[in-house]
Amino acid sequence: xxxxxxxxxxxxxxxxxxxxxxxxxxxxxxxxxxxxxxxxxxxxxxxxxxxxxxxxxxxxxxxxxxxxxxxxxxxxxxxxxxxxxxxxxxxxxxxxxxxxxxxxxxxxxxxxxxxxxxxxxxxxxxxxxxxxxxxxxxxxxxxxxxxxxxxxxxxxxxxxxxxxxxxxxxxxxxxxxxxxxxxxxxxxxxxxxxxxxxxxxxxxxxxxxxxxxxxxxxxxxxxxxxxxxxxxxxxxxxxxxxxxxxxxxxxxxxxxxxxxxxxxxxxxxxxxxxxxxxxxxxxxxxxxxxxxxxxxxxxxxxxxxxxxxxxxxxxxxxxxxxxxxxxxxxxxxxxxxxxxxxxxxxxxxxxxxxxxxxxxxxxxxxxxxxxxxxxxxxxxx
Amino acid sequence: xxxxxxxxxxxxxxxxxxxxxxxxxxxxxxxxxxxxxxxxxxxxxxxxxxxxxxxxxxxxxxxxxxxxxxxxxxxxxxxxxxxxxxxxxxxxxxxxxxxxxxxxxxxxxxxxxxxxxxxxxxxxxxxxxxxxxxxxxxxxxxxxxxxxxxxxxxxxxxxxxxxxxxxxxxxxxxxxxxxxxxxxxxxxxxxxxxxxxxxxxxxxxxxxxxxxxxxxxxxxxxxxxxxxxxxxxxxxxxxxxxxxxxxxxxxxxxxxxxxxxxxxxxxxxxxxxxxxxxxxxxxxxxxxxxxxxxxxxxxxxxxxxxxxxxxxxxxxxxxxxxxxxxxxxxxxxxxxxxxxxxxxxxxxxxxxxxxxxxxxxxxxxxxxxxxxxxxxxxxxxxxxx
Numbered sequence: 085x086x087x088x089x090x091x092x093x094x095x096x097x098x099x100x101x102x103x104x105x106x107x108x109x110x111x112x113x114x115x116x117x118x119x120x121x122x123x124x125x126x127x128x129x130x131x132x133x134x135x136x137x138x139x140x141x142x143x144x145x146x147x148x149x150x151x152x153x154x155x156x157x158x159x160x161x162x163x164x165x166x167x168x169x170x171x172x173x174x175x176x177x178x179x180x181x182x183x184x185x186x187x188x189x190x191x192x193x194x195x196x197x198x199x200x201x202x203x204x205x206x207x208x209x210x211x212x213x214x215x216x217x218x219x220x221x222x223x224x225x226x227x228x229x230x231x232x233x234x235x236x237x238x239x240x241x242x243x244x245x246x247x248x249x250x251x252x253x254x255x256x257x258x259x260x261x262x263x264x265x266x267x268x269x270x271x272x273x274x275x276x277x278x279x280x281x282x283x284x285x286x287x288x289x290x291x292x293x294x295x296x297x298x299x300x301x302x303x304x305x306x307x308x309x310x311x312x313x314x315x316x317x318x319x320x321x322x323x324x325x326x327x328x329x330x331x332x333x334x335x336x337x338x339x340x341x342x343x344x345x346x347x348x349x350x351x352x353x354x355x356x357x358x359x360x361x362x363x364x365x366x367x368x369x370x371x372x373x374x375x376x377x378x379x380x381x382x383x384x385x386x387x388x389x390x391x392x393x394x395x396x397x398x399x400x401x402x403x404x405x406x407x408x409x410x411x412x413x414x415x416x417x418x419x420x421x422x423x424x425x426x427x428x429x430x431x432x433x434x435x436x437x438x439x440x441x442x443x444x445x446x447x448x449x450x451x452x453x454x455x456x457x458x459x460x461x462x463x464x465x
Numbered sequence: 466x467x468x469x470x471x472x473x474x475x476x477x478x479x480x481x482x483x484x485x486x487x488x489x490x491x492x493x494x495x496x497x498x499x500x501x502x503x504x505x506x507x508x509x510x511x512x513x514x515x516x517x518x519x520x521x522x523x524x525x526x527x528x529x530x531x532x533x534x535x536x537x538x539x540x541x542x543x544x545x546x547x548x549x550x551x552x553x554x555x556x557x558x559x560x561x562x563x564x565x566x567x568x569x570x571x572x573x574x575x576x577x578x579x580x581x582x583x584x585x586x587x588x589x590x591x592x593x594x595x596x597x598x599x600x601x602x603x604x605x606x607x608x609x610x611x612x613x614x615x616x617x618x619x620x621x622x623x624x625x626x627x628x629x630x631x632x633x634x635x636x637x638x639x640x641x642x643x644x645x646x647x648x649x650x651x652x653x654x655x656x657x658x659x660x661x662x663x664x665x666x667x668x669x670x671x672x673x674x675x676x677x678x679x680x681x682x683x684x685x686x687x688x689x690x691x692x693x694x695x696x697x698x699x700x701x702x703x704x705x706x707x708x709x710x711x712x713x714x715x716x717x718x719x720x721x722x723x724x725x726x727x728x729x730x731x732x733x734x735x736x737x738x739x740x741x742x743x744x745x746x747x748x749x750x751x752x753x754x755x756x757x758x759x760x761x762x763x764x765x766x767x768x769x770x771x772x773x774x775x776x777x778x779x780x781x782x783x784x785x786x787x788x789x790x791x792x793x794x795x796x797x798x799x800x801x802x803x804x805x806x807x808x809x810x811x812x813x814x815x816x817x818x819x820x821x822x823x824x825x826x827x828x829x830x831x832x833x834x835x836x837x838x839x840x841x842x843x844x845x846x847x848x849x850x
Contacts, residue, residue, distance in 0.1 A: 101742060104735040111732045115725065144633055145568045145579065147532065180529055183713060243533035245526060245697070315634070317569065338504065338796065339721060342497050346729040349493030353736025356486040360743045 087381070091388050098361065102393065105357040109397025109440065110404075112350035113433045117405035119343030120429045125420045126336060133321035136295040137197065140288040140305060141324075143315040146172075149284035150314055158290055161304050163297035168193035169285035171275055175239030175248060175268070177229065184225055185267040186239060188275040197289055201260040208233075208254035216274055220254035222265030224413070239268075244279060289321070347436070354397075355444035358390050362448030369452045370460025383453040390445030391438075398437030402430050468755065468764050473772040476748065484776060487740045491780025491825055492787060494726075494733045499788035499821045501722040503811040504796075508718065511809035512711040513704065514648040519680045520592060520703035523673040523690060528699065530710060531565040536670045538562075540696040544673045549686035551678040553591060559676035561589040564662050566671075568632045568654075571622040578806050579799070580617055581653040582632065584661030592676045596650060601626040601641030606657050610640040614651035616795065616808035618642050630654075633664040649707065652797075652808045674703065714798065730828060737832025741773050745840045752840050753848035762841035769840045773833020774826055781825025785818050 095102045140158065142148035149171075159167045170189035176182065191213045195204065204212075204220060212218045221231065231237060231252055238249045250270050258265050276283045292301060302318040309316045319327075369382060406425045414423050477484045516522075523544055528534035536544070545560035552558055564584030572578045587606065590596055604610035611630065618624040629636040637656065645651055662668065677686060687700040701709075745752070752765060792813040797806050 098742075101739050104739050108732045108735045111728050111735075115728050119725075143569065145566060147567060174529075174533060176529065181712070240527055242527055242529040245528075313634075342500055343725065345493055345497050346725060346732075349490050349497070350729060350732035350736070352486055352493070353490040353733060353739075356483060356490070356736065357739040357743075360483060360739065364743070364747070 087385060087388075091385060091392065094361075094365070094385075094389055095392060101357060101361065105354050106393050106397040106400075108350050108354040108357075109394055109437065110401035112347045112354070113398045113401030113437065114405050115343060115350075115401075116347045116436065117402050117425045117429055117433055118409075119340060120432070121405070121409070121423060121425045122420065123336060123340055124426050124429060125423050129420075130326035131322065133323070133325040135298065135320055135322055136292045137321040138290045138292060138298060138302060138305075138318055139321055139324040140290060140316050140318045141286075143306075143317040146286075148314070149286060150288065150316065152284050154285070154288060154309070154314075154316075157308065158288055158305065161290075161301060161308070163293050163301045163304075164290050165293045166193060166197060166291040167288055168197045169272070169288045170194060170269075171272065171283065171286040173239075173244065173248075173270075173275065174242045176242060177237065177239055182229070185264060186269075187267070188270055188272045190272045191269075194269070194289075197291055198263075201263045202256040202258050204254050204256040212253040215251065215253060216271050217249065217251055218253035219250035219268055219270040220256055221252055221268045223255055223257050224265035225268065226252070226255050228266070237268075244275060244283075246278075248274075250274075351436070351440050354393075355440060358393060358444040359448055361389075362386055362445075362452070366452075366455065366460050369455060370457050373455070373457035373460065379453040383449045386449035386452050387441070387445045390449075391441040394437040394441035394444070395434070398434055402433045406430065466760055466764060468760055468768040470771065473768060473775060476744070476772065477776065480744070480747075483740060483743070487736060488776055488780040488783065490733055490736050491777050491828060492783035494729045494828070495781045495784025495821045495825045496787040497729065498726050498824055499785065499813060499817055500791055500811070501718075501726060502817045502820065503788070503791060503813045505715065505718045505722060506814065506817065507809045507812040508711060508798075509708075509715065510812055511647055511649050511651075511807065512707045514595070514646055515650060516703035516705070516707035517593075517595075518702060518704045519677055521675045521677060521683065521686055521690075522701045522703045522706045523675065523698050524671075524701070526691075526697035526699050531563075531672045532567065534565075534671045536562070536673055536696070536698065538668055538670065540698075541670050541673050543693075543695060544675070544690065544698070547675065547686060547689060549675075549677055549679070549682050549689070551676045553588070557588060559588055559592050561585055561592045561674045562658065562670040563589070563672050563674060564658055564670055566661075570630065570632055570654075573620055573622050573624070578617075578620060580621070580806055582611075582661060583650075583653050583655050584658040585655055586658050589655075589674075592674050593645070593650065595645040595648060596643050596655075597645070598641045599644045601639070603643075604640045604656055606659070608657075609635055609637050609660060611637045611654050611656040612641045612643050613639055613654050615642050615644045616651035617653070617806065620797070620806070620808070633661075635664055647810060649807055649809075652806055726824075730824070733828050734832045737773060737777065737828060738836065740776075741769065741833050741836035742839070744772070745769065745836045748840075749843060749848045752843050753845045756843065756845045757849065766837045766841040769837035770830065770833050773837065774829040777825045777829025777832070778822065780829075781822040784825065785821055788821070789813060 140150065140154070142150055155167055155169065158164060168190050170187050173186040173188050175186040177184070195209060208220070212220050219237070233252055233255065235252050236249050237252055238247050241248055250268070256265070290301070292298060298320050305318045306316055372382060402425070409423055409425065523536065524531065524534040525536055541562035545558045545562065550558045550560055564582075566582050567579045568582045569577045570580050590603070598612065599615060601612070604612055613621070613624050621630065623630045624639065626639055626641055628639050630639055631637070643651075643655070658670075675686070677683060683702055690698055690700045755765060756762065791811045794811045795808055796811070797808045799806060
């Protein structure tokens with residue numbers, strides 16, 4: 085530790101260079117943390133679905149309705165504890181750019197089904213269930229548009245024509261981090277009333293008595309409707325969510341590899357600067373050797389300098405990413421709920437910084453240690 | 466009096482490692498920049514090419530995509546008879562009422578994919594004239610036959626010509642593959658309306674596409690359709706409609722492009738600044754000699770700025786070379802407005818390459834300016850001592 089002032093003095097000699105190099109490392113690791121968090125958030129989204137809930141949808145495609153009569157038949161399948169259903173509404177608030185999830189559901193059974201994923205005050209729950217034209221929204225969505233409890237909100241239907249006005253009777257908070265707060269839910273009956281000959285459930289959600297029954301129940305349900313005009317496709321909610329995550333296709337992979345290339349490029353530049361500093365001071369190494377510094381100590385001094393720049397940059401870059409995103413509430417327009425930098429990402433980032441310190445420090449450190457004092461001094465031109 | 470360029474080139478060659486690393490850094494940044502632009506460009510082109518400015522897309526009022534629309538058979542007939550619609554030699558209106566349904570299909574190699582099945586009539590090939598059969602033949606009206614777009618065909622199990630593909634509770638013979646100049650149709654399966662409609666969504670079309678006799682009369686056609694009391698529809702120019710369909714994903718791609726390239730450009734400029742400052746510092750006495758010889762400070766500034774720009778330019782050109790092979794690579798993502806798979810290519814165009822090189826030059830000049838100014842202001846007497 086007593087050599088810290090020496091390392092510090094070396095760093096401070098070229099203040100500008102030290103600052104720029106550290107800033108490059110900071111940028112690289114900030115970018116690394118951001119891009120990796122996109123991937124981890126998508127993966128987390130794929131993991132959140134419950135293993136004890138199953139989604140029953142049309143085997144033809146998600147846009148097809150399933151008959152209302154399936155409700156009773158699903159409830160009768162052994163291993164099924166509860167059944168609810170919902171329909172994608174796809175409404176637009178004022179401008180098509182204001183994209184968020186809106187859907188119609190059977191209120192009581194749906195709220196019961198998902199009661200462990202969000203909290204909704206009891207009085208708001210009762211008010212929502214009682215009033216046919218009521219809706220509940222996520223806290224984040226409420227804040228985004230500046231809505232209030234009791235306000236009438238009009239959505240323009242994209243699938244179901246016309247203007248639809250709902251009264252906000254409840255605001256829910258997601259207790260499960262990956263459960264979106266950018267959503268609006270209203271009564272299935274309201275949808276059915278306007279389109280009685282058209283609307284049927286878009287998907288059913290079933291609660292299993294025991295998660296181990298999943299494959300058994302899925303097989304029972306799908307074989308029951310196999311030869312009907314509306315065959316079903318049943319899977320756990322987790323598998324259902326995972327299929328949405330894979331819908332991004334290669335784009336997230338591409339983003340990731342592009343990001344890694346960028347990180348590598350910036351680190352290359354930073355390593356270059358660090359090696360430059362070390363090369364410039366070869367003659368000093370000669371002086372230090374002459375006054376009796378050991379080879380091992382010189383090696384350590386050069387490595388310590390590289391380490392301080394790399395780790396200093398890493399701590400700032402990773403720290404900013406960790407703090408910034410939750411503070412500004414970044415969710416990529418609701419596509420990445422619960423966007424956050426995971427501890428794993430932070431650890432990886434520190435690992436990259438250590439590698440950078442090794443890669444950029446090792447060559448000059450070894451040459452500093454090996455150089456004979458005479459040779460080093462001769463370098464002074 | 467200018468300092469010969471050979472001086473700069475020799476200087477760069479005297480410190481090969483440092484020069485090469487700076488150049489490589491710039492090259493990687495430019496390569497990534499080009500890749501991002503090529504990705505966004507390919508995606509945009511796939512959707513823009515889908516639509517023609519001569520065509521009108523008619524959807525149910527308020528529908529924001531083909532997926533959420535619905536138009537009855539009767540209304541489709543009325544819409545097709547609009548006087549502004551072009552007619553073929555036999556007097557048939559060039560109007561294509563279409564069924565549009567994303568289907569779960571078995572993917573090659575397991576799992577499933579959402580792919581759009583589009584039901585069309587025979588006139589559709591005249592309305593959407595970019596569509597060409599590249600293998601096999603078109604479907605035969607009245608039979609359970611389909612044709613598959615070239616982008617999606619290799620990704621499907623049983624997508625080859627002559628195979629039978631299963632969906633909507635039936636088997637369909639794959640009669641041929643079609644291309645459409647890289648548009649989104651290449652990610653679709655087409656079959657005959659009268660076969661697909663009963664198998665899919667019942668007696669309703671999702672969209673009617675009209676070819677205008679005179680594209681300039683679009684507004685007239687639109688007013689006629691939207692004010693018709695018999696139905697409630699929205700009419701869009703086809704090219705604008707498909708471009709708007711990609712809005713969400715384009716916004717995300719653009720945001721990422723700005724975010725990533727912005728950060729990396731700053732990093733690269735920092736690197737260039739460091740390298741050039743070091744170059745100036747190690748050549749202090751050389752610069753003093755140049756100044757003593759009578760080269761004005763202005764020339765020294767120009768020379769060092771030129772050196773930085775040259776380094777960046779070389780890096781930029783290398784970046785272009787690195788990025789070129791990604792041209793034509795096919796990737797897929799989900800088109801969120803139809804919830805279906807869309808395959809598209811990275812498209813590197815000359816304009817994008819030029820932007821990459823300019824980007825490199827800007828980085829070089831930005832990174833080289835302050836060190837070059839320092840070089841020009843070196844106090845001669847002190848330096849030479």
